[in-house]
Amino acid sequence: MNEEINKENICGEIELLIDEQIEGMISLSDKQKMEIHIADCPGCKEYLKKTLETLYNLDKLNSKYGSLQKSDQENIWENVSDKINFSEHSDKIISQNENTANTYTIFRKKYVWISGIAAVIAILFIFYAVKNWDFRQGNDSLQYSFGLPTYWKVVSVKGSPKINDMNMVSSDSIKEGQWITTDSVSIAELIIADIGKVTIEPDSKVILVKGADSTRQIFVEYGMVNTETQNGDNRAFKVGIPSAVAENKGGSYSLKIDKNGDGMIVVKSGKVDVLSTNKNAIVPAGNIVMTKNGLGVGTPFNEQSSPGFKNALFNYDFGNCNDACMNIIIDNAKMTDAVSLINILNGSKAVNETKEEIYNKVANLIPPRAPVHKDSLEFFDEKELEIWIDDIQKKIETDLKGSLERLEENLSKYKDDMEKFYFDSAKFYFLPENFDFTEIPEVPEVPEDYENYKFKYSSDSAYFNSEEMKKEMEKMKKEIDESNKFNKEELDREMEQMDKELKELNKKLKENIYFNNEEFKKEMERVKEEMKRSVKEYKFNEKYKFNEDDNKDNTDYNSKDTENSDIPEAPKEPDIPPDGENK
Amino acid sequence: MSKENNMNPDKVSINLIPKSSDPEVKFINDALKGSKEAFRRIFDDNVSKVYSVCFRFTADYDLAKELTQEVFITAWKKLTSFRYECRFSTWLHSIAVNQFLMHERTSKRIIAGREEYSKQRRHYVDQNNDDLNIDLQNAIMKLPDQAKAVLILHDVEGFMHNEIAEIMNIKTGTSKAHLHRARKLLREELKK
Numbered sequence: 001m002n003e004e005i006n007k008e009n010i011c012g013e014i015e016l017l018i019d020e021q022i023e024g025m026i027s028l029s030d031k032q033k034m035e036i037h038i039a040d041c042p043g044c045k046e047y048l049k050k051t052l053e054t055l056y057n058l059d060k061l062n063s064k065y066g067s068l069q070k071s072d073q074e075n076i077w078e079n080v081s082d083k084i085n086f087s088e089h090s091d092k093i094i095s096q097n098e099n100t101a102n103t104y105t106i107f108r109k110k111y112v113w114i115s116g117i118a119a120v121i122a123i124l125f126i127f128y129a130v131k132n133w134d135f136r137q138g139n140d141s142l143q144y145s146f147g148l149p150t151y152w153k154v155v156s157v158k159g160s161p162k163i164n165d166m167n168m169v170s171s172d173s174i175k176e177g178q179w180i181t182t183d184s185v186s187i188a189e190l191i192i193a194d195i196g197k198v199t200i201e202p203d204s205k206v207i208l209v210k211g212a213d214s215t216r217q218i219f220v221e222y223g224m225v226n227t228e229t230q231n232g233d234n235r236a237f238k239v240g241i242p243s244a245v246a247e248n249k250g251g252s253y254s255l256k257i258d259k260n261g262d263g264m265i266v267v268k269s270g271k272v273d274v275l276s277t278n279k280n281a282i283v284p285a286g287n288i289v290m291t292k293n294g295l296g297v298g299t300p301f302n303e304q305s306s307p308g309f310k311n312a313l314f315n316y317d318f319g320n321c322n323d324a325c326m327n328i329i330i331d332n333a334k335m336t337d338a339v340s341l342i343n344i345l346n347g348s349k350a351v352n353e354t355k356e357e358i359y360n361k362v363a364n365l366i367p368p369r370a371p372v373h374k375d376s377l378e379f380f381d382e383k384e385l386e387i388w389i390d391d392i393q394k395k396i397e398t399d400l401k402g403s404l405e406r407l408e409e410n411l412s413k414y415k416d417d418m419e420k421f422y423f424d425s426a427k428f429y430f431l432p433e434n435f436d437f438t439e440i441p442e443v444p445e446v447p448e449d450y451e452n453y454k455f456k457y458s459s460d461s462a463y464f465n466s467e468e469m470k471k472e473m474e475k476m477k478k479e480i481d482e483s484n485k486f487n488k489e490e491l492d493r494e495m496e497q498m499d500k501e502l503k504e505l506n507k508k509l510k511e512n513i514y515f516n517n518e519e520f521k522k523e524m525e526r527v528k529e530e531m532k533r534s535v536k537e538y539k540f541n542e543k544y545k546f547n548e549d550d551n552k553d554n555t556d557y558n559s560k561d562t563e564n565s566d567i568p569e570a571p572k573e574p575d576i577p578p579d580g581e582n583k
Numbered sequence: 584m585s586k587e588n589n590m591n592p593d594k595v596s597i598n599l600i601p602k603s604s605d606p607e608v609k610f611i612n613d614a615l616k617g618s619k620e621a622f623r624r625i626f627d628d629n630v631s632k633v634y635s636v637c638f639r640f641t642a643d644y645d646l647a648k649e650l651t652q653e654v655f656i657t658a659w660k661k662l663t664s665f666r667y668e669c670r671f672s673t674w675l676h677s678i679a680v681n682q683f684l685m686h687e688r689t690s691k692r693i694i695a696g697r698e699e700y701s702k703q704r705r706h707y708v709d710q711n712n713d714d715l716n717i718d719l720q721n722a723i724m725k726l727p728d729q730a731k732a733v734l735i736l737h738d739v740e741g742f743m744h745n746e747i748a749e750i751m752n753i754k755t756g757t758s759k760a761h762l763h764r765a766r767k768l769l770r771e772e773l774k775k
Binding site: 015016019023049051054055058059067068072073075076077079080081083084087088089090397463470 | 608614615616617618623625627630631634635648651652655659662663668720735739743744750760762763765766769770773
């Protein structure tokens with residue numbers, strides 16, 4: 001019973017994989033799983049066959065029916081245009097503009113005196129503002145002005161983001177102390193004057209706060225934000241998170257904070273300084289840094305760093321593993337990990353000997369512009385470190401660019417090969433090897449108009465876009481070759497075997513016939529012998545009987561017959577061994 | 584982003600509309616300004632596709648025409664809410680699907696429509712002598728509404744699951760499940 005339920009579950013899963021295969025969106029492992037199962041499961045094989053048939057028929061159906069006549073089209077248009085007021089939308093816009101214009105006219109005509117009062121208020125306002133203006137705040141956003149609450153623009157991009165838990169309008173504003181929240185489908189965009197924008201992703205909460213230096217910054221309580229800023233007038237944009245502040249002067253990065261306040265910053269372009277109580281991290285593009293609520297910021301690492309390296313780094317930053325982890329970090333560090341090493345050099349956790357070791361390791365990869373003596377490592381200037389990081393970044397980018405160009409060349413070559421190969425062998429691609437095409441009379445070959453056919457296998461599909469294509473192709477060729485080779489060898493072996501068997505059969509047959517002949521001859525001779533004896537016996541008996549009846553005393557003992565005749569012996573049993581002995 | 588745009592909320596929202604050289608974008612903008620010709624172009628470009636999907640849903644020529652008409656009237660009414668977040672044709676299909684589902688829920692013409700379909704069926708048989716297609720179309724008509732809509736959009740109209748999810752306001756996984764169920768029911772129906 002349980003086995004049946006399991007089988008049903010597996011078949012259900014495989015049917016979904018077949019659907020995905022037909023969709024062209026199956027992973028390699030799922031494809032193998034599907035093919036192995038189909039090979040042994042007639043039900044799933046039938047499902048695949050029937051689905052293909054249905055799709056083929058649906059495709060034919062689509063091309064046959066459902067077209068619209070020109071006259072019908074005209075009729076529909078007439079009905080539609082009769083029911084539409086084409087000036088409806090433009091009228092609304094004009095009406096809105098007129099309302100606004102009328103308001104201003106009334107204002108001008110009837111309440112002119114209000115302008116006078118407004119002017120006086122404005123003058124007082126300017127006077128107050130200039131008096132209270134703190135010129136040291138020049139680095140703040142331009143939206144902060146005259147000591148009054150500053151409003152930042154917020155745009156609702158998707159769904160219904162909220163400001164202070166109230167639905168916002170499509171274009172709204174937010175001031176210090178207020179917060180924006182988004183639900184699972186909402187997205188909002190916070191515009192920072194002349195600097196850039198912050199996209200607030202779903203399930204996030206962002207608060208506009210006043211920083212320690214009186215500048216406004218945002219605080220991400222939880223969720224995810226993407227910041228894009230320009231390096232206009234060298235002003236830093238700050239984003240507070242639990243236990244750290246991210247600061248950058250142009251570039252873009254994503255920042256994600258979970259409900260525990262732990263976070264991750266992924267820098268896409270530019271450079272981000274993450275300041276915390278434990279240390280500061282310099283995070284250039286292509287690097288990631290973790291933060292832990294209550295502990296501070298970790299050491300940044302490259303996207304391509306090995307899992308072992310990342311693990312050691314995480315334990316070094318947030319665990320109790322110092323020397324052991326540091327050894328793993330230094331041993332496993334590659335060119336792309338140089339930024340991590342420099343950040344460790346910048347921190348206060350590592351001891352001098354370790355710093356020296358790290359310095360030597362990085363200097364071997366890319367030397368700093370000015371060599372530093374080991375005694376001065378503790379006093380390494382942060383600016384010099386940043387320059388060193390910039391040099392490393394340039395080197396990594398150059399290497400990466402070269403690799404990408406080579407990769408693109410190879411990919412384009414494989415793409416051409418794959419497309420050719422793919423269309424040549426499309427049917428073998430999505431069906432198991434032992435699938436019998438003759439069972440589907442409706443779909444004997446890939447149709448000539450395969451471009452219009454339902455199963456489109458374009459090279460831009462998610463499945464055919466990487467190294468996997470090449471591997472898959474090579475694997476398939478190998479399998480086909482092996483299969484051909486195997487089949488030939490097997491056939492030869494079978495032929496030889498059959499030949500041997502035939503020979504043996506012939507031999508047995510001959511032996512059997514020969515044996516039978518010998519037996520037959522012996523039997524015949526034995527029968528002949530018996531017959532002779534019987535005849536003799538008969539003759540003797542006849543003779544003896546005659547003499548006895550006619551003249552018993554005249555018995556001619558000298559007669560010819562009696563000379564050689566003996567009393568016949570009883571016939572012998574045939575000389576055939578008993579059955580038991582044979583066996 | 585310019586300072587001027589930041590100061591004007593309306594302009595900020597306008598920035599969401601792509602400055603595209605795509606003639607469709609121009610037609611939509613012109614239609615919003617009151618151009619009948621522009622909306623006619625939109626109509627001409629899309630009417631066949633919309634009608635085709637409506638016919639697949641209903642298997643009824645007249646009802647399909649009626650639904651097509653409603654789709655374009657609704658599209659006009661909602662044109663200001665089109666945010667260029669998807670293709671215009673996808674947006675029109677979502678209106679068509681909603682029109683169909685609303686029709687199926689509210690109209691009592693379903694049974695009548697199916698009876699009418701059986702009349703039309705005879706007409707097809709006479710014209711095309713293609714029993715398989717008739718059986719197939721008949722089997723499609725017996726599918727549950729949601730499953731039918733997904734099957735038609737995916738297997739007949741060629742939409743991908745993510746597009747169907749947008750059109751029908753469902754999750755991609757739900758779309759896949761509907762399709763799987765629809766294909767199964769279709770096969771069972773065709774076996775009879």
